[in-house]
Amino acid sequence: MNEIRTADSLGLSREDLPNSYIGRSVPRPNLPKLVQGRATYTDDVVLPRMLHAAFYRSPHAHARILSIDSAAAMLVPGVVRVFTGADIAKVCDPWVAVLAHLKGMKSAPQYALPLDRATWQGEALVAVVADSRAAAEDGVAALEVTFDPLPAQTDMATALAPGAVVIHPELGDNLAFQRTAVQGDVEAAFASAHKVVEARFVSARHTGVTLEPRSIIADFSRADDTLTVHLATQAPHMIQSVLATQLHLEEGRVRVICKDVGGSFGIKVHVYPDEVAVAAISRILGRPVKFIADRFESFGSDIHARDHVITGRIGVDAQGKILAFDIDDLTGIGPYSVYPRTSAVEGNQVVNLCGGPYDFANYRCSTTVVLQNKVPTCQYRAVGHPIATAVTEGLVDMAAHAIGMDPIEMRRRNMLRDDAYPYTSPAGMRFEGLSHHASLAKLLELVPVDRIRADQTAKRHKGVYRGLGFAAFIELTNPSPFMYGIGGARISAQDGATVRMDPDGSVVVASGVTEQGQGTETILAQIVAHGVGVAVNKVRVVTGDTQNTPYGGGTWACRGAGIGGEAALQSAIALKDQILHVAGTMLQASPATLDIMLGEVVDKTTGTPRISLAEIGRVVYFRGDTLPKDLPREFVQTRHYITKEYPFAFTNGIQACWVEVDTATGMVKVLEHWCVEDCGRVINPMLVDEQVRGGIVQGLGGALYEHCVYDEQGNLLTTTMADYLVPMAAEMPEIHVGHVETPTKESLLGAKGAGEAGTAGAPGALMNAINDALRPLGAVVTEQPFTPARILRALDAI
Amino acid sequence: MSARIDITLMVNGERVSRSVEARRHLIDFLRLDLGLTGSHAGCEHGVCGACTVRVDGEIVRGCLVLAASLDGAEVTTIEGLTDSAEVADLQDAFVACNAAQCGFCSPGMVMAAADILRHHPTATREEIREHLSGNYCRCTGYQAIVDAVEQTLATRREDRR
Ligand code: FES
Ligand code: FES
Numbered sequence: 001m002n003e004i005r006t007a008d009s010l011g012l013s014r015e016d017l018p019n020s021y022i023g024r025s026v027p028r029p030n031l032p033k034l035v036q037g038r039a040t041y042t043d044d045v046v047l048p049r050m051l052h053a054a055f056y057r058s059p060h061a062h063a064r065i066l067s068i069d070s071a072a073a074m075l076v077p078g079v080v081r082v083f084t085g086a087d088i089a090k091v092c093d094p095w096v097a098v099l100a101h102l103k104g105m106k107s108a109p110q111y112a113l114p115l116d117r118a119t120w121q122g123e124a125l126v127a128v129v130a131d132s133r134a135a136a137e138d139g140v141a142a143l144e145v146t147f148d149p150l151p152a153q154t155d156m157a158t159a160l161a162p163g164a165v166v167i168h169p170e171l172g173d174n175l176a177f178q179r180t181a182v183q184g185d186v187e188a189a190f191a192s193a194h195k196v197v198e199a200r201f202v203s204a205r206h207t208g209v210t211l212e213p214r215s216i217i218a219d220f221s222r223a224d225d226t227l228t229v230h231l232a233t234q235a236p237h238m239i240q241s242v243l244a245t246q247l248h249l250e251e252g253r254v255r256v257i258c259k260d261v262g263g264s265f266g267i268k269v270h271v272y273p274d275e276v277a278v279a280a281i282s283r284i285l286g287r288p289v290k291f292i293a294d295r296f297e298s299f300g301s302d303i304h305a306r307d308h309v310i311t312g313r314i315g316v317d318a319q320g321k322i323l324a325f326d327i328d329d330l331t332g333i334g335p336y337s338v339y340p341r342t343s344a345v346e347g348n349q350v351v352n353l354c355g356g357p358y359d360f361a362n363y364r365c366s367t368t369v370v371l372q373n374k375v376p377t378c379q380y381r382a383v384g385h386p387i388a389t390a391v392t393e394g395l396v397d398m399a400a401h402a403i404g405m406d407p408i409e410m411r412r413r414n415m416l417r418d419d420a421y422p423y424t425s426p427a428g429m430r431f432e433g434l435s436h437h438a439s440l441a442k443l444l445e446l447v448p449v450d451r452i453r454a455d456q457t458a459k460r461h462k463g464v465y466r467g468l469g470f471a472a473f474i475e476l477t478n479p480s481p482f483m484y485g486i487g488g489a490r491i492s493a494q495d496g497a498t499v500r501m502d503p504d505g506s507v508v509v510a511s512g513v514t515e516q517g518q519g520t521e522t523i524l525a526q527i528v529a530h531g532v533g534v535a536v537n538k539v540r541v542v543t544g545d546t547q548n549t550p551y552g553g554g555t556w557a558c559r560g561a562g563i564g565g566e567a568a569l570q571s572a573i574a575l576k577d578q579i580l581h582v583a584g585t586m587l588q589a590s591p592a593t594l595d596i597m598l599g600e601v602v603d604k605t606t607g608t609p610r611i612s613l614a615e616i617g618r619v620v621y622f623r624g625d626t627l628p629k630d631l632p633r634e635f636v637q638t639r640h641y642i643t644k645e646y647p648f649a650f651t652n653g654i655q656a657c658w659v660e661v662d663t664a665t666g667m668v669k670v671l672e673h674w675c676v677e678d679c680g681r682v683i684n685p686m687l688v689d690e691q692v693r694g695g696i697v698q699g700l701g702g703a704l705y706e707h708c709v710y711d712e713q714g715n716l717l718t719t720t721m722a723d724y725l726v727p728m729a730a731e732m733p734e735i736h737v738g739h740v741e742t743p744t745k746e747s748l749l750g751a752k753g754a755g756e757a758g759t760a761g762a763p764g765a766l767m768n769a770i771n772d773a774l775r776p777l778g779a780v781v782t783e784q785p786f787t788p789a790r791i792l793r794a795l796d797a798i
Numbered sequence: 799m800s801a802r803i804d805i806t807l808m809v810n811g812e813r814v815s816r817s818v819e820a821r822r823h824l825i826d827f828l829r830l831d832l833g834l835t836g837s838h839a840g841c842e843h844g845v846c847g848a849c850t851v852r853v854d855g856e857i858v859r860g861c862l863v864l865a866a867s868l869d870g871a872e873v874t875t876i877e878g879l880t881d882s883a884e885v886a887d888l889q890d891a892f893v894a895c896n897a898a899q900c901g902f903c904s905p906g907m908v909m910a911a912a913d914i915l916r917h918h919p920t921a922t923r924e925e926i927r928e929h930l931s932g933n934y935c936r937c938t939g940y941q942a943i944v945d946a947v948e949q950t951l952a953t954r955r956e957d958r959r
Contacts, residue, residue, distance in 0.1 A: 038836065
C-alpha cells in the first residue's frame with residue numbers, strides 16, 4: 001500500500017531522478033511575486049462602489065450599553081450608515097460555540113454585534129460604514145455611546161468561586177467545560193514512588209500577530225442573491241457554511257475567495273463577530289464592504305491563546321522509571337467560546353497530550369475551562385502542545401535532577417520504544433508509529449553535548465551561566481472527523497483535489513486545502529508533477545475559492561500535506577492512468593508498457609519517448625474524431641481523501657536549546673537551537689525546515705517575550721507592538737533541523753503534518769535550558785514568559 | 799478630516815502630483831492613491847517594518863512619514879526597486895533560500911536588505927540580523943532571510959574581485 005516511487009526507493013539521488021519530486025527541495029513558484037510586491041492580499045482588492053467599515057469597540061471589560069447616539073457620526077463627510085447590534089440581528093442569527101462530543105460544554109449565544117452588553121474590552125459594538133476607512137474612523141470617533149460599567153471577572157482562579165461575577169447568568173456559572181482522564185491507579189503509584197516532584201507552570205496569554213491583519217471584503221449582490229466574500233482565511237468552505245447559515249442564504253450562493261494570506265497560525269480559522277457583521281452589512285446594503293483590522297484592534301479582537309495555569313506531579317522509581325503523572329489544568333477563555341471550533345479544545349488537548357512521549361501506566365489529568373471578561377481565546381498554532389510539552393518535560397527534568405540522573409538518560413529510559421506501535425497512550429491517544437529513540441539519536445548527532453557541557457562548566461567558573469535543555473514531544477496532525485465533525489461542526493475532515501490536463505500538456509490542480517505561506521501550493525505541484533509525470537513548472541495550482549475547488553477543510557491542524565496532498569496524489573495517478581489509456585490506444589500499445597516522464601509518454605522499460613502529452617492533448621481536444629468512438633478521454637480526475645483508521649496521525653520529535661542567562665539583568669540569550677522531527681514522508685525538506693524554524697521562533701517568542709497583559713479591571717495593557725514584544729532577527733538563534741521519516745501507512749503519500757512541531761517543543765526546551773543554567777544558583781522558573789523580572793525574582797535579586 | 803496639501807514628487811522615477819489630506823501617511827498614499835500595493839501596513843506605528851520604502855535614498859517607515867511632507871522627494875517602493883533590477887540577485891536568493899512564507903513582510907524585508915547591500919557590503923550574519931531587526935517576520939525563523947542576504951553579499955563581493 002505504501003509503495004510510492006521516490007528517488008530513495010529506486011536507489012538514486014534526488015537530483016538523478018527529475019521525474020520524482022517527492023522529497024526534493026523545489027523552490028516555491030509563488031515566491032517571486034511575494035518578493036516583488038506582486039501578491040494579492042485581501043486589502044489589495046478594490047471593488048466598485050466599495051465601502052469601508054470601522055468599529056466602535058468597548059472601552060470596558062464588562063458594561064451594559066445604555067445608549068448609542070449616531071447623529072454626529074452621520075454628519076461626518078463620507079459616512080454612509082451606522083449599524084448597532086439590533087440592526088445586524090435583523091439579518092444575522094447569533095451562534096453558540098459548543099461541540100457535542102465535548103460533554104457538558106456550555107457557552108452563551110453570541111451576536112455579531114452584542115445587543116445590550118459588552119463582555120470584553122475591544123469587543124466590536126457599533127459599525128460605521130463610510131466611503132473610506134479614514135472617514136469610517138472619523139465616524140466612530142463621533143459616536144456617543146454611554147455605558148453602565150459592570151464588575152469584570154478577570155482572574156480565572158476566582159471564576160468559579162462564590163461571589164464571582166457570572167458573566168452569562170443564564171449559564172448558572174462561569175464553567176465552560178471540564179474533563180478528567182484517569183488511567184491506572186495514580187494514588188497507589190505515587191505512594192510507591194521513590195521520588196515525587198511537583199511544580200506549578202504558567203503559559204501566559206498570547207496571540208498570533210499575523211503580519212497581515214484580519215481582512216475581509218463582503219460583497220452581496222441583490223442581482224443574483226449571491227454573497228461573495230474575499231477573506232484572509234484558512235478554511236474557506238467552513239466560512240461559506242457559517243455565513244450561509246447565519247445570514248439565511250443558500251450555501252451554494254455564498255462564495256469565499258481567498259487569495260494571498262499574510263500568515264494565519266490559527267488566527268484566521270475562526271469566525272469573528274466583526275467579520276460576520278461586515279457580511280451582514282453588505283447583505284443589508286447590497287454593496288461591497290471592506291474591513292481590515294488595524295494592529296490596535298487586532299490585539300483586542302484577534303483570538304488570544306494559552307492562558308493556562310497548571311499544577312503537575314510526577315512519580316518515578318529509583319531507576320528513574322516514570323510511574324505516574326497527575327496534572328491539573330485551569331484555563332480562562334474569555335466571555336464566549338469561539339465559533340465553531342470552540343475554546344475548550346486547547347484544554348482538552350492538554351489532557352490528551354501530557355506525558356505523550358513516555359511509557360507509563362498511571363495517569364490523571366483534568367482541565368477546567370472558565371469564562372472571563374477578556375478577549376476570547378481559541379486555537380492558535382500547536383494548540384495545547386506547547387503547554388503539555390512544557391509541563392511534561394519540565395516535570396521529567398525535575399524528576400531526573402531529583403534522582404541525580406542525566407536528562408538524556410532519563411528520556412532514553414522512559415520514551416516509548418520505536419517498536420511499541422500500534423500503541424494507545426494512557427490518555428487514550430492511538431499512535432500508529434513514532435520514532436522517539438531514533439529522533440533522540442539523530443538529535444545527539446546534531447547537538448555537540450560533550451563540547452557544550454565542557455563549555456558550560458568552564459563558563460560557570462567565570463560567572464557565566466549557560467544551560468542546555470531538551471524537550472520531546474508528540475504532535476497531533478491529519479485530523480479525522482473526530483476532531484470537529486462528530487461534535488456537530490460543519491468542518492470537513494475530507495479534502496478533494498481535481499487534476500486536469502490541458503491541450504498543451506500542462507496540468508492544473510484545484511485543491512480544497514489552502515495556502516498561507518506554508519508552501520501548500522508548492523507541495524501540491526510537486527505531488528501532482530510526481531504523480532502524473534510532468535515537470536513541476538508545468539503544474540499550476542488553484543486554491544482558496546469555494547466555487548472552483550473541491551469541497552474541503554482547508555489548512556489547519558497540520559492537514560495540508562497529509563490530507564490535501566494525498567487527495568492530489570490519488571487524483572494525479574488517476575489522471576496518469578487515463579492519459580496512458582488514451583496513449584496506449586493511439587500507440588497501439590498496452591498502457592501497462594508505458595510510463596510518463598517529464599511530459600513525454602515513454603516506453604516503460606527502455607525510457608524511449610513515444611509521444612508527448614502536448615500531442616495527446618492536441619489530438620484529444622481538437623481531433624477527437626480520429627480516436628475510437630468509445631474511448632474514454634476525461635483528462636480531469638477528482639479524488640477525495642479522509643483518514644479512516646486513526647483519529648489523528650501523530651508525529652513526534654525532540655528539541656534542544658542552548659542558552660545563556662545574564663544573572664545581573666535577567667536577560668536570556670538563546671545561543672543555538674536544534675529540532676529533530678518526524679513528520680512522516682518529507683515532501684520538500686527546504687519548506688519543512690524553514691517552517692519548523694518559524695514554529696520554533698514562535699514558540700520561543702511566547703516563552704520569552706509575548707504576553708497579553710491585563711490589569712485587574714480587564715483593561716488590556718499591551719495593544720501596540722511596542723508593548724507586545726515579538727521575536728526579531730537579532731534575538732533569534734541559528735536553528736538546526738533534522739528529520740526522521742516514519743510515513744503513515746494510512747496513505748500512499750505517507751505524509752503527516754509538520755507545521756506545529758517547532759512551536760510544540762520550543763518553550764519546554766527553552767525552560768529546561770534556563771533552569772539548567774540557573775541550577776547552580778538554586779533558582780527555577782516555570783512561569784512563561786521568562787522575562788528578566790521573573791528570572792531576577794527567581795534569583796532573589798529583586 | 800483635515801486640510802489638503804498639494805504635493806509633487808517622484809515615485810519610482812515617475813512624476814506624481816496629488817492633493818493629499820495632511821494626515822495621510824506615505825503607505826496609504828502609495829497604496830490607496832497610487833495603487834502601489836506592494837508596500838504593506840502591518841502595524842502603522844513604526845515597529846514592524848512591513849511599510850519600509852526608500853525616500854531620498856534612505857529607508858524609512860512609510861507609516862511614520864506624512865505624504866504631505868514629501869513635496870519634491872524621491873520615493874522608491876518595492877515595485878520600482880524590482881523594475882530597476884537593482885536587487886534582482888537578492889530577490890532570486892530569497893526564492894532559492896525560501897526566505898519568504900506568507901510574503902507579507904517580504905517587500906519591506908527586501909527594501910531593508912537592499913540597504914545592507916548598499917551600505918554594508920561586508921556585513922556578517924550577526925550584523926545582518928541586527929540590521930533586519932526592525933523588520934518583523936512571523937512566518938520564517940529569520941534564518942532563511944539571513945541566508946539569502948549573506949549569499950547575495952558574498953556573490954557580489956566575488957563579482958567585484
Ligand atoms: S506598518 Fe510601518 S512599521 Fe509597521
Ligand atoms: S513571510 Fe510571513 S511575515 Fe514574513
